[in-house]
Amino acid sequence: MEIRQLKTFINIVKLGNFSHAAQFSGYTQSTITTHIQLLEKELNTLLFERFGQQISLTDDGQHLYDYAEKIIKLEDDAKNALNKSDIPCGPLIIGIPESLCVFRMTSLLKEYSSLYPDVELKIKYGTSNDFRILLRKKVMDLALFLEPSIIDPDLTNTPLWPEPIVFVTYPNNELTKLTELHPKMLNDQTLVLVESDSNYRILLEKTLQKEGVHLKTVLEVGQIQAIKQLIMQNFGITLLPLVSVAKELDAGELVLLPWKGPDINVTAFLVHHKDRWVNHPMKAFVKLLQERLINNHA
Secondary structure (H helix, E strand, O other): OHHHHHHHHHHHHHOOOHHHHHHHOOOOOHHHHHHHHHHHHHHHHOOOOEEEEEEEEEEEEEEHHHHHHHHHHHHHHHHHOOOOOOOOEEEEEEEOOOOHHHHHHHHHHHHEEEEEEOEEEEEEOOOOHHHHHHHHHOOOOOEEEEOOOOOOOOOEOOOOEOOOEEEEOOOOOOOHHOOOOOOHHOOOOOOEEEOOOHHHHHEEEEEEEEHOOOOOEEEEOOOOOHHHHHOOOOOOOOOOOOOOHHHHHHHHOOEEEOEEOOOOEEEEEEEOOOOOOOHHHHHHHHHHHHHHHHHHHH
């Protein structure tokens, strides 16, 4: 019985299926399956009941899960107690929204990996709601949220900097002639937006609903780069973090619209579960973030 097999087993239980566990851990699905098969062979029992794509723990699987969590915690405790070095090493899993990862943190992540080569750094894209689940399941160490505020009592958060959110469109759009863009002016417009659980999209939709605005089309696209390409091809307008469109605005490929509706701005927060022990890799990341990014926005 190997620690990595137990970690795979725990991830499958917490994430709900083999494919999600494989994607999260960076293994192939065949490797995940092999880990479980070896556990089942060694223990001479079935750990999961399989119903098509659905799985559930057997009684023996539940018993093993209880032991596995204790074993993994003991492993972490032993490492923390015996590791006298302050040099960060081991796994570090961080959730970062695409706009922050690609347009703010690329250099920082590269520097972190260079400074601490013994840290197994894994970056996961997603939204705050995705990260909440993973932080609470203790399968993610740190996350950056983009939200107006955070009120979760089980999550420790540190405000980092305000993240301006802006409307942009292609240069020939008739809306570029306006000196002010009010919510009702979006009637019958085509919007290209990020995922529905993005906080700045939620703020926009609440405003439009309150104002009784009817959009012509809403196209949901999962990647910011794809959204920008669509807008630059005269597809409509979009709402994105300013940092993610700054290059195109400077080049004249996109045009900023003068929004005069309620604020849609959010703040970047650094978040971890309140019961999560802050280890050396986490401390090193927070320190570097403080030095490179937070101070620049002070």
